[in-house]
Amino acid sequence: MFESFNPIPRILMGPGPSNVSPRVLGALSRPTIGHLDPQFIGLMDEIKQLLQYAFNTQNAFTIALSAPGSAGMEACIVNLIEPGDKVIVCINGVFGGRLKENIERVGAKAIVVEDKWGHPVSVDKVSDAFKANPDAKALAFVHAETSTGARSDAKSLCQIAQQYNALSIVDAVTSLGGSELRVDEWGIDAIYSGSQKCLSCVPGISPVSFSEKAVEILKSRQSKVQSWFLDQSLVMDYWSGEGKRCYHHTAPINSLYALHESLLMLKQEGLENAWQRHQRLHEKLRHGLEKLGIEFLVDEAHRLPQLNSVLVPDGVDDAHVRSTLLSKYNLEIGAGLGQLAGKTWRIGLMGSTANEQNVALLLAALEDTIK
Amino acid sequence: MFESFNPIPRILMGPGPSNVSPRVLGALSRPTIGHLDPQFIGLMDEIKQLLQYAFNTQNAFTIALSAPGSAGMEACIVNLIEPGDKVIVCINGVFGGRLKENIERVGAKAIVVEDKWGHPVSVDKVSDAFKANPDAKALAFVHAETSTGARSDAKSLCQIAQQYNALSIVDAVTSLGGSELRVDEWGIDAIYSGSQKCLSCVPGISPVSFSEKAVEILKSRQSKVQSWFLDQSLVMDYWSGEGKRCYHHTAPINSLYALHESLLMLKQEGLENAWQRHQRLHEKLRHGLEKLGIEFLVDEAHRLPQLNSVLVPDGVDDAHVRSTLLSKYNLEIGAGLGQLAGKTWRIGLMGSTANEQNVALLLAALEDTIK
Numbered sequence: 051m052f053e054s055f056n057p058i059p060r061i062l063m064g065p066g067p068s069n070v071s072p073r074v075l076g077a078l079s080r081p082t083i084g085h086l087d088p089q090f091i092g093l094m095d096e097i098k099q100l101l102q103y104a105f106n107t108q109n110a111f112t113i114a115l116s117a118p119g120s121a122g123m124e125a126c127i128v129n130l131i132e133p134g135d136k137v138i139v140c141i142n143g144v145f146g147g148r149l150k151e152n153i154e155r156v157g158a159k160a161i162v163v164e165d166k167w168g169h170p171v172s173v174d175k176v177s178d179a180f181k182a183n184p185d186a187k188a189l190a191f192v193h194a195e196t197s198t199g200a201r202s203d204a205k206s207l208c209q210i211a212q213q214y215n216a217l218s219i220v221d222a223v224t225s226l227g228g229s230e231l232r233v234d235e236w237g238i239d240a241i242y243s244g245s246q247k248c249l250s251c252v253p254g255i256s257p258v259s260f261s262e263k264a265v266e267i268l269k270s271r272q273s274k275v276q277s278w279f280l281d282q283s284l285v286m287d288y289w290s291g292e293g294k295r296c297y298h299h300t301a302p303i304n305s306l307y308a309l310h311e312s313l314l315m316l317k318q319e320g321l322e323n324a325w326q327r328h329q330r331l332h333e334k335l336r337h338g339l340e341k342l343g344i345e346f347l348v349d350e351a352h353r354l355p356q357l358n359s360v361l362v363p364d365g366v367d368d369a370h371v372r373s374t375l376l377s378k379y380n381l382e383i384g385a386g387l388g389q390l391a392g393k394t395w396r397i398g399l400m401g402s403t404a405n406e407q408n409v410a411l412l413l414a415a416l417e418d419t420i421k
Numbered sequence: 422m423f424e425s426f427n428p429i430p431r432i433l434m435g436p437g438p439s440n441v442s443p444r445v446l447g448a449l450s451r452p453t454i455g456h457l458d459p460q461f462i463g464l465m466d467e468i469k470q471l472l473q474y475a476f477n478t479q480n481a482f483t484i485a486l487s488a489p490g491s492a493g494m495e496a497c498i499v500n501l502i503e504p505g506d507k508v509i510v511c512i513n514g515v516f517g518g519r520l521k522e523n524i525e526r527v528g529a530k531a532i533v534v535e536d537k538w539g540h541p542v543s544v545d546k547v548s549d550a551f552k553a554n555p556d557a558k559a560l561a562f563v564h565a566e567t568s569t570g571a572r573s574d575a576k577s578l579c580q581i582a583q584q585y586n587a588l589s590i591v592d593a594v595t596s597l598g599g600s601e602l603r604v605d606e607w608g609i610d611a612i613y614s615g616s617q618k619c620l621s622c623v624p625g626i627s628p629v630s631f632s633e634k635a636v637e638i639l640k641s642r643q644s645k646v647q648s649w650f651l652d653q654s655l656v657m658d659y660w661s662g663e664g665k666r667c668y669h670h671t672a673p674i675n676s677l678y679a680l681h682e683s684l685l686m687l688k689q690e691g692l693e694n695a696w697q698r699h700q701r702l703h704e705k706l707r708h709g710l711e712k713l714g715i716e717f718l719v720d721e722a723h724r725l726p727q728l729n730s731v732l733v734p735d736g737v738d739d740a741h742v743r744s745t746l747l748s749k750y751n752l753e754i755g756a757g758l759g760q761l762a763g764k765t766w767r768i769g770l771m772g773s774t775a776n777e778q779n780v781a782l783l784l785a786a787l788e789d790t791i792k
Contacts, residue, residue, distance in 0.1 A: 052470075052688065053685075054444075054681075054682060055448060055451070055464050055678055055681050055682070057454045057458075057678075058460065060454045060455065062453070066671060067453050067454075067455060067456070069453065070453040070675075077425060078449055078450050078675060079447065080426070080428060080446075081431070081440075082438050082440065082446075082623055083430070083753075084435055084753045087431065087747070087753065099423075100423065116488060117487060117488040117489075118671055118673065119670070120649070120670040121650045123650075128648075151649055155645055155649055252674065252676070253453075254675075274526055276526055276648075277648055277651075278522055278523050279491050279495045279651075298491075299492075300617055300625075301489075302489065302624050302625030303624050304679075305625055305673070305675075305676065307428075382454075382455045
């Protein structure tokens, strides 16, 4: 009745996962060893260093959380925010809304700064929100909105937070490895990402980094973190290189082999080279889409190279095009999410997916399908 | 500076992870596809059916949670227990203590039934605890204590909970696939396990199942589940076969390929055959250990075949033996945990690890090392 699963391979040009390279899949399937094995402890140390490189940070607390990006988001909120705290949260897409939901489930007060979907977070509105709420403990926003393809000005937003001595909590799920991100230079206090976007690793892991200030705030909490699994004061002792490593849970060993390999590939390419590759292929894609008369949702100045939200042309059947691309070309693009469902396609150029071959194929397949 | 990670393979005879078979590693490394791909949706449905088989349940809500067993534990608690609830929790090892911690972090009251480490949970004490607290909402206990190797009488414990119309919440991290477990027949309401023990899949996934009664309680909650990531009312819509699957997070796609394959192997062997294999190899191990003069921590009647806690013989250096087994034989056994640190070894015979070859090698290597 049941058989081994042998999926037909796909070219993944949606909002993630992106294509995982044979090198990373090879690392993934190496023999499982124990999570307290000295070999594995050495691997964790290297992952930490490679994540510091990818995040552009010296933060000592830089780890790979053993769950997907949504858990990384929740970890940042539940560790740094306590009941009754005020948090300014920016919503310009699905994931800003999810941040608000997390803030409220902690029992904190969310002060919402709202922008139109497809627009970046307004720096002016955030400034006004802090003027009205100078006691806000933190600012939380999404750097690269996966639901719309808009990039916000993380550097300026974090500067405002710093002026008010507030923490900045940044969603970098789609930005890490795909476009400029400088944790230390921009003064980001807590950041989380996902393994399956521009790092092109398998899904299920969330890179997380806390500044010294964030670690201090975690250590001086009044209440226990409401989640035991996500309590980073315990996870810290599990990832720490200093002294005795303290058992917390069993790390997802093979997925960390894969993350290590994908980060190694990023380091070998060079971080800024990877950013440039994403930008170059985005421009090539844009050029081709424009020739097909397909328009972008987001203004040119705020477009993410790795996540291209385009408007479904008038008279074209959204679902039919996506299912034809999948069945005829084994090529996946993403549907619109939330209020953009049926109105946009999301074309991902993330990590290993971002190459000449895939852009050329997508343009040809799309032309064939929508004509 | 950094190189690809190529671990020296180990024979994993500790408390988990167990050895992952080449078949499962092969499935793990198949090409990543999208989590909304029809092929993947079919896979999720099969995983659900195979988990129902492994758990001996017809529960419609039977899923693979996208995080390790500790998150499965937390999911059961945060979804079914609300602030102010009373929960009877049994502690006879590390993981019972962790259950208590989770209960308290929800703001519920933990009524502790304590037993000596290495002993099973006392059915009489649980009965007394219910007599004194007939209004307890739930009973939470560990079926197979990974820290001690003791098996508790899950069937009798769940019967008491049912007499008081209380939910039973059961930790089956180490029991699933390794020894008798009958979710429906025993009347278990919420159960969680781990992928890396007797299923011999890679670590990072937690199989979870809720009875209809548990689902009703989740649906009629007064307060929102404090964790967004672990909110099973949202996860339910992601795993549901009926109607439109609702995006919640990106599933750990490749790890689910591996889980599918490991469950398929369990089905092909036959669940009761797998239980018998664990028991047979445990007896062989016991026989050999007795010849070496090594004694068990747990009484014969309550020993888990898959997790053998034995006393470190007098005059033998615990850490030296473990590190020699690892460096000389590439063979990992586990140290004692918590109050048993330095006093016991934990010898795992879980899943693929439980074969004749490994038992023979361990006995030979141990004899050589402790003499």
